[in-house]
Amino acid sequence: MNDRISDPGPATEDDGACADAGERALAQDALRESEARFRSALKAGRMGSWETDYQTMTRRWTAEGMELFGIALPDGRGQVGGPNDEYAAALHPDDRYLARRYHEIADEQDSFAAEYRIVRPDGTQLWLSGRGLVVERAVDGRALRLVSIMADATERKQAEERLRIEHERLELALSAGRMGAYDMNIKDGVLWWSAQTYDLFGVSREEFVPTPGSVTELLHPDDRETFSRLRAEAIAHRRPFRHEFRIVRPDGTEAWLAHRGQAEYDAEGRPIRSFGVTMDITERKRAEDLLRDADRKKDRFIAMLAHELRNPLAPIRNAVAVLRHPRSTGKTADWCHDVIDRQVTQMARLLDDLLDASRLSRGQLHLRIQPLSLATAIEQAIEIAQPLIDAGGHSFNVTLPAQALRMEGDAIRLAQVFSNLLINAAKYTPPKGSIALSVERDGDEAVVRVTDSGIGIEARHMEHIFEMFGQVESTLNRAQGGQGIGLALAKGLLELHGGTISASSQGPGQGSEFLVRLPMALPEETLAVPDVRPEGGSAQGATYRILVADDLKDSADSLAHALQALGHVVQVAYDGAQAIELASATRPDVALLDLGMPKFDGYEVCRRIRATDWGRGVVVIAQTGWGQAQDRLRTREAGFDHHVVKPVDLDALIALLGQPHPVRRHDG
Template identity: 70%
Template sequence: MNQKPSDPERSPAQAKAVPDFLAAGGEMGALMRAHDWRGSSLGPPALWPQALRTVVRLMLNSGHPMYIWWGADRACLYNDAYRESIGPERHPGSLGRPAREVWDEIWHVIGPQIEQVMSGGGATWHVNQLLPITRHGRREDVYWTYSYSPIDDEHAPGGIGGVLVVCTETTQQMVAARRLATERDRLAQLFEQAPTFMALLRGPDHRFEIANPGYLRLIGHRPVLGRTLAEALPEAVEQGYLARLDQVFASGEAFAASGAKFSVEAVPGGPVVERFLDFVCQPIKDADGTVTGIFVEGADVTEREQAQEQLRIERERLDLALGAGRMGAYDMNLRDGTLWWSPQMYPLFGVSAEDFVPTPEGVLALIHPDERDTFLRLRTQAIAERRPFFHEFRIQRPDGTPVWVGHRGQAEYDAEGRPLRSFGVTMDISERKQVEDMLRDADRKKDRFIAVLAHELRNPLAPIRNAIYLLRRIDAADPKVGWCHDVIDRQVMQMARLLDDLLDVSRLTRGQLRLRLQPLGLASVIEQAVEIAQPLIDAGGHALTITLPAQSLDLEGDLTRLAQVFSNVLINAAKYTPARGAIALDVQRQGDEAVVTVTDSGIGIAPQHLARIFEMFGQVESALDRSQGGQGIGLSLAKGLLQMHGGTISAFSEGVGKGSRFEIRLPLTPQTAPADSAEARTEPGALAEPGYRILIADDLRDTADSLALLLEAMGHVVEVAYDGEQALRVAEAMQPEVVLLDLGMPRLNGYEACRQIRATPWGAAAILVAQTGWGQAHDRERTREAGFDHHLIKPVQPEALVALFRRRA
């Protein structure tokens, strides 16, 4: 039950008057004066006990936040300074109301504190007490520092009428302190976890106050706190760091260093290691600007310095290598044209770094005028196609010296594929170009030598071959003589084939060999190849087995060259197979290819030599030490000719002494009527129709005379001349139907003799045949331009002449 305060000394009349103690108090004084206290447990103010009136007067006149709880229900009174803290939710509605109703949300905290005071427990003091309340529409964490003091009243139960609260809201201070603590913790974590090293040194003797783990790692975790630099790190003193700190302390100016060397024991008592540091020494000043200490912060950049040193060494090596290779490097920004040259580029282009600034225009001016457009076109095309580029061109140095250079580079592109920069190297290739010129000249001389050699070797073969044919006709009955004839004939033909191979290889390597493609039946090619190789196969006593498919295999090819391929493989098998061996030639169709396999029972091929046998002049040593020899070009020529036909050749052998197998593959044409050789075959002994008037002109008398005897034996009328002028005189006298002219005759060569014969009335209808040891493509073209109908290579085979005469007939 609530009891209103009473004062026995006051009369009812006095209770109705406005009490003096409420005369002031600002807004709260006015509210209290105007408040209807009849519904409050306090009753009219005029009847309030003197103790309450005194405290209320004190509260209303104080600028410090104060609060009063009075009576059994702890009615609430407060001043202007306090009302700012409670918000519209409690002001002014809480005036005179019971405390528990007003502060229900925090009563569990303040209720026991109030009861402690009211029950005589004495005053209480609370610092930064958290009291979450709702104000201004939201719940807040509010902090207070306050005191609860008892208000004595002799008329109240227990002598205590209420509680005076003197308080200060400390919410802002607490939030600021919390933020400060958070920031301090964050800074402490940064200080502890920083990858850099940090230390604070105080006083002129530079005594360590703090040092983070990074600093301790740098100095080998030695104890430094509380010690001076000289005590903790004597090696730093020796290296001048103490003097540097003294300078900063004395001047008050910061000092920064980059890549400074610091020798320190990374492990206490361990070896001294060399570290490199970036650091700043920042003076710390008090309010009046006096330096009190130095903050040191930095990073261990040893790895960076080592990498830079390694980079310097690599650059030095690169410069040495570029200089030794007479090459330089460049880097050009394709957006703005900025061009960088390495030092080696200047002497390469014959300019000096002092006088020449590399620009795209300036460099282009140094390129030979004949090369500029090509250089720009190739580089632009390579950049557009996003591929590296290499170009060889001439530059013209300022002193007029021409220099060949090789330019190799590539471009770098952005994310959209646009070129950003172009970089690469340029090298002096003048010596290489000179060597290439020398090699080309040597190659021309080699080709000329081979051609001359073949010509000179063919010339003596012609009379030998002619004499053999004559002897065979004169003395064909004696088998021993016939055997001698056959041996000589075979060797002459073998020599001619070797010379042909040598010339063909020369043409093949220079890309001057041309194919005469025509529809062919593979059987006719095999037949001609066997005919070429048969003499050598027979001489070795070998058994040759040929297996052909029943169906014709047709292809597009050069009959002579394909026959040359297969004959070379057969001859190779015959040469490297011991006497009375076995050779098998098998032809099959596999899909769109013809597969020809030549197998022999010969000396075999060691595994390590299989890859070499198709190389030019590649010969392998045989375990049987055979002396068949050879030029080492037959299989290489066969491979090249097959590749020109779109074919391949492979070699297989199980080893030395176990024979060999060669597999040739050629593409077939769609099946049509079987093709055959365009050239008619003539038996060597067959005779042409007799009665032609024939002039033979050759400065080699044996060749001319032997061929004349042979043709006369065939029934022709033959005249002989031994130089060009004599040939013209004889021709004018006999008006021959066929003229066989050597090209290299004295006094008048065969070309000019041909032209003059063609110019005569009777010469226009004559058959003019060049017989020569020169057989290359340009030789044939030259004879055609001179007016020859045919070009025959010495030694001229009688069969070829017979076929020629028959075609004319």
């Protein structure tokens, strides 16, 4: 069978029209689909677009553009320029100048980036970011039509702002902490430093390129090998590295830095990155050195203090042993008494110096300023130091001016200053040496020189001798070595008087000279030498009923025997409860109360005595090892009349027995 193919015949005009319509329909479908995709992309990207026509001064908005700006126009058409320009009105006040600026840019470029803020009608603020595209220009090149496509960049800008703030905080923290950050690519050795790190190392960002090698050159030569080794070990063992090392800056100054860092590793465990911080610890290191030095001085001071306290105990114990011997004569007993009194006085003076140094360091030492003659203080100082000078067999020469040098000061404290200088000279001068004290006037100042032929002072120790516990090495092997208190105390007391002290020496074995300068009183001021005797005079001519309360039995009994030897009637209690009982039974004229007794302390015993009718007239005296200002205030508040510090000076104690109340004397 044969197939037949029919002839379609010639094409007609209707056939061509149908083809064109079909192509237009397909094109329109494609355009609608493209526009739909474009709008979907705009919506998904939180974007909007609009077209600006500078010929008609109108703006045509897409729905997405209006949604982005939060505006609604009936036909999507707006106005360019004038009071009804919806676009310009939406711009943030600080960014409105950009509308004119972008128009100028459009005249020069076909495409450009844009970024600015808008304020929507509901008050919310958005950041927009996108581009402008010129689609039509005039013959002279001016932009006629401009299409803008912008996206909501608020989240990105907020993230950038947060990052900026965090970066500023980090910069502030690094600067405040004197720290610098670093980050290094271990594989290629590329090293990044923060600005603070350059400052720490004292190098310029413009002139110094940080590399592992160049940084090592800045380390102190003695620390380079240790730093590299410890850092490599920390990275190899996957642990953070913490090192402290010295650097030498280009200007020659040294500093201590602390390095804190760690490494990152790839999947095979190889280190690929190292990062961390470096901080300046120079001040801390200096403080640690000072603390170590202070600790060494403290240990040395404690050792010397123990030595100084043991020294008087030996002759005291020997004197007691001699007194116990059955063949001891009266002359021998007198000698023993002198030894014991002299050594106890030395111990008491040492403890007084310790307390005064403590008060001085806290600003709690106060002077009793009165008009005085400097010779008075000098004479008291010589009286204190003379036994030690005589014991060393030293020659002692004193030169005083013919005319009295008058000033205002605390005679007792000035005597303490000069006695410390004389005692210091006696201790550090070999036997049969020479000591001299001279006084002269220099203008409005009195100048006192104390010189000796002693062991001298090395130049390297000169600046430390007036520091607390500031003994120098050359004196430590001497049996008569001091505690490093006397000179520091003398300096502090002189400064309270407005004076100064300095030292000089030609070196070891060449002796020393101490120079004191004190302001003098004006010539027209009258001199009134103070009466330094205890107020109220002596009570040695009267006898009293006395209660002694102390839980240290030897202390209580020895004081009781001393008072009984003077004719007083004494009762002894060894705790607070017994003291209250005896006081109630005997109604004493005077109560000497230790503060730290068991059962009831001295404060409570005093309060209970004062609470009775008969107890209001009792002279109550606190005897204690505590002599600080706050200790005296506390006893006064508890009702004590007086506060004496152990070891108690018996003569001073007797002078207090008649104060401040008229007490009943015992007639038999």
